[in-house]
Amino acid sequence: MSDTKTVQIPLGSQHIALLEPVAFTFQTQNERIIAVDADVGFVHRGVERACASTFTFDQVATVVARVCGLCAITHSTSYVLAVEELLGVSMTPRIAYLRMLMVELDRIHSHMLCLAHTAENAGFEALFMQIMHEREIVMRLQESITGNRVQFDYVTIGGVNRDIDAMVAAHVDSELSRLREKIEHLYGLFDTNITLSRRYQGIGVLSLEDAMKLNALGPIARASGLAIDVRSQTSTFPYHEVGYAIQTHTAGDIDARNRVRLAEIFNSIEMSQNIVRNIPEGEIIQKVRGKPNGQAIVRIEAPRGEIFYLVRGSGNKILDRVRIKTPTFSTIPAMIRTFEGSMYADAPAILASFDPCMSCTAK
Amino acid sequence: MKWFRQWAQKSPWILHYNAGSCNGCDIEILAALGPDYDLERFGVLNRGNPKQSDIFLVTGPVTYRSRERLVELYTQIPEPKVVVAMGACTATGGVFRGMYNVEDGIDTYIPVDVYIPGCAPSPQLLIDGMAKALEIWVQKSRDIEKPHRLFGGIRKTLHYLDRRTMAQTLAQSKEKEPQ
Numbered sequence A: 001m002s003d004t005k006t007v008q009i010p011l012g013s014q015h016i017a018l019l020e021p022v023a024f025t026f027q028t029q030n031e032r033i034i035a036v037d038a039d040v041g042f043v044h045r046g047v048e049r050a051c052a053s054t055f056t057f058d059q060v061a062t063v064v065a066r067v068c069g070l071c072a073i074t075h076s077t078s079y080v081l082a083v084e085e086l087l088g089v090s091m092t093p094r095i096a097y098l099r100m101l102m103v104e105l106d107r108i109h110s111h112m113l114c115l116a117h118t119a120e121n122a123g124f125e126a127l128f129m130q131i132m133h134e135r136e137i138v139m140r141l142q143e144s145i146t147g148n149r150v151q152f153d154y155v156t157i158g159g160v161n162r163d164i165d166a167m168v169a170a171h172v173d174s175e176l177s178r179l180r181e182k183i184e185h186l187y188g189l190f191d192t193n194i195t196l197s198r199r200y201q202g203i204g205v206l207s208l209e210d211a212m213k214l215n216a217l218g219p220i221a222r223a224s225g226l227a228i229d230v231r232s233q234t235s236t237f238p239y240h241e242v243g244y245a246i247q248t249h250t251a252g253d254i255d256a257r258n259r260v261r262l263a264e265i266f267n268s269i270e271m272s273q274n275i276v277r278n279i280p281e282g283e284i285i286q287k288v289r290g291k292p293n294g295q296a297i298v299r300i301e302a303p304r305g306e307i308f309y310l311v312r313g314s315g316n317k318i319l320d321r322v323r324i325k326t327p328t329f330s331t332i333p334a335m336i337r338t339f340e341g342s343m344y345a346d347a348p349a350i351l352a353s354f355d356p357c358m359s360c361t362a363k
Numbered sequence B: 001m002k003w004f005r006q007w008a009q010k011s012p013w014i015l016h017y018n019a020g021s022c023n024g025c026d027i028e029i030l031a032a033l034g035p036d037y038d039l040e041r042f043g044v045l046n047r048g049n050p051k052q053s054d055i056f057l058v059t060g061p062v063t064y065r066s067r068e069r070l071v072e073l074y075t076q077i078p079e080p081k082v083v084v085a086m087g088a089c090t091a092t093g094g095v096f097r098g099m100y101n102v103e104d105g106i107d108t109y110i111p112v113d114v115y116i117p118g119c120a121p122s123p124q125l126l127i128d129g130m131a132k133a134l135e136i137w138v139q140k141s142r143d144i145e146k147p148h149r150l151f152g153g154i155r156k157t158l159h160y161l162d163r164r165t166m167a168q169t170l171a172q173s174k175e176k177e178p179q
């Protein structure tokens, strides 16, 4: 009997597998998803509007950090870089290194959270706990460098807020070595554990053509074999000096995404260690004068892909426009494409592997 | 019911709802549930079902679209319930205060028992707030049982409430009470 009844299954806006409110409506036929509708606007707050009406330009860095708690540092760094470009300031090597260090540490903890979440959604609670335990190493490092665990308003216009001394640098170095051993163990687990491989291999495949056509970004695109990374395309930060290497995979399934994330964690650990070992001397803050006049565009690689800032000012204290384009926003078409044709039972795991950040998307 | 109460008091389940937060608070909740801070040692488990939950843990400044869900979830949680507002923006709107799509804190919609300050609050603070919430929760469960205790416990005759005996016990206990 060819019964092709279509069943509608809603997921969200409040659901245990979701960290954030987002509502999906799946059209399924015999457990197979044939169409998806995503509603992402639950957390829209109106940050862009407020940045161009309520707050003065030197306050905005704090506000845009609250667009997203996971990549707060990338948001404030991008904004500050845009304003510094308008004010005609360029970073000294020490400032660039310190900012780069925080961006990389942020990437490590964000990727680890995503891996933990993927493990939890696959029903692997013990692994979730293990990864969360190891993630604390990075959180403590962030606290020791900036003074706060999550919303560290570390970057200001002209420089950074805190310096690191030799003791903290040595501490960061040794803790990161400890973390690398743990991640190596984790990599072995993702490599050999039969539960994980059964659950992840060949599930949620995004092909290279789709990734290209639908404008996927970040680790998702790199897992499908699309070698895009803002870190290698721009020269805002001296990434080539600290041993940056692009990480790609070809399979495009959940397993590939996990592996790309793990490889990027390794790379980020290596870069952070190189940064704290060879940090140049200098001041951590520069004198800045004037008001932003003109238009500047900045792109930075956030943990989830390219983040894009457009800042336009006309010599006033209050800016004319702040436009934020976040990676998850661009990845939604690819995510919907991946859902189509996969089983409904895999939906939470696929969703977690895309690591969506709705608060970035809706702003 | 005494033997049952011992357990009921010890394992409150939380319902976490993100009412437009920046995720900073949410990842701190996850960190607190992880092994390093181990919120679970208080019996606190994160369950996505409002009907099984006791503590309503809200993050975010309440956006225009999430306010209906917030109230809906709040009404679905059975009594006694405790509402914990995590983070500066849940308490007052924080950095988002005055933005056009933000309702400036959750106490415009539902009553709050514990406010946890900070942006983002550290897991230690969250644990502190949870311990406070547990106290309030125990108190609230006692208060719910108060009418029963006033009547000196429930008396039943053949499956029916024996109101007469209960009223008599009440009168006797009042006589005994030293004024």
Ligand code: SF4
Pocket: A066, A069, A150, A151, B021, B022, B023, B024, B025, B026, B059, B060, B061, B086, B087, B088, B089, B090, B094, B095, B118, B119, B120, B121
């Ligand atoms: S209190 Fe701060 S960290 Fe927490 S959700 Fe609000 S803005 Fe984010």
